Amino acid sequence: KQEVTQIPAALSVPEGENLVLNCSFTDSAIYNLQWFRQDPGKGLTSLLLIQSSQREQTSGRLNASLDKSSGRSTLYIAASQPGDSATYLCAVRRGSYNTDKLIFGTGTRLQVFP
Amino acid sequence: NAGVTQTPKFQVLKTGQSMTLQCAQDMNHNSMYWYRQDPGMGLRLIYYSASEGTTDKGEVPNGYNVSRLNKREFSLRLESAAPSQTSVYFCASTGRSFNSPLHFGNGTRLTVT
Numbered sequence A: 001k002q003e004v005t006q007i008p009a010a011l012s013v014p015e016g017e018n019l020v021l022n023c024s025f026t027d028s029a030i031y032n033l034q035w036f037r038q039d040p041g042k043g044l045t046s047l048l049l050i051q052s053s054q055r056e057q058t059s060g061r062l063n064a065s066l067d068k069s070s071g072r073s074t075l076y077i078a079a080s081q082p083g084d085s086a087t088y089l090c091a092v093r094r095g096s097y098n099t100d101k102l103i104f105g106t107g108t109r110l111q112v113f114p
Numbered sequence B: 001n002a003g004v005t006q007t008p009k010f011q012v013l014k015t016g017q018s019m020t021l022q023c024a025q026d027m028n029h030n031s032m033y034w035y036r037q038d039p040g041m042g043l044r045l046i047y048y049s050a051s052e053g054t055t056d057k058g059e060v061p062n063g064y065n066v067s068r069l070n071k072r073e074f075s076l077r078l079e080s081a082a083p084s085q086t087s088v089y090f091c092a093s094t095g096r097s098f099n100s101p102l103h104f105g106n107g108t109r110l111t112v113t
Helices: none
Strands: A004-007 A010-014 A019-025 A032-038 A044-051 A056-059 A062-067 A072-077 A086-093 A102-104 A108-113 B004-007 B010-013 B019-025 B031-038 B042-049 B064-068 B074-078 B087-094 B108-112
Touching (some): A004 A086, A010 A019, A032 A062, A032 A072, A044 A056, A044 A062, A044 A072, A072 A086, A086 B042, A102 B042, B004 B087, B010 B019, B019 B031, B019 B087, B031 B064, B031 B074, B042 B064, B042 B074, B074 B087
Parallel strands (some): A010 A108, B010 B108
Antiparallel strands (some): A004 A019, A019 A072, A032 A044, A032 A086, A056 A062, A062 A072, A086 A102, A086 A108, B004 B019, B031 B042, B031 B087, B064 B074, B087 B108
């Protein structure tokens, strides 16, 4: 059974720091991995999606990497800002069939203070 | 761009009451999903619909029913609400390719007393 873990559960950093959020999964046979951002009282917003054949994806100050063999993904946030404060979740998809579902981690709550 | 729209935003029910949560997307997506989010348990899939006219159970379907009314709309019904169904409910949708990102609505916060 696929399990997705995110450590740490919470992180507080000063503005301007580069930081790394971690996501681990137990079954390396995945189809893709997504990183999401969730603001309080809101839904999830997709940040980056990495297909199983890819090593990384970049969007602005965000870079996500994927190492399937070790069951790990990292989300790198460069030059963090207070507006980056949110909960970040990762989710893995096992396959491309309709019956395959996303398995979510419980998230890392990030606070960036001025 | 509306994206995924959920109604209502908040709801309080008494045990045994029924209600329907509405979801609509305007992105011409084929697949739609209902999740619940509980503290410490992450998001869990209740039901999903791979295409118009089809629905399937997810991880935690007991106590819920769904209807895929058309391509745009996917509703979730609680026939007899229980306190264990107190949660935040999210609707989501994605395009034909499962390498398309998942788009979420803003959620419905449901309390059952």
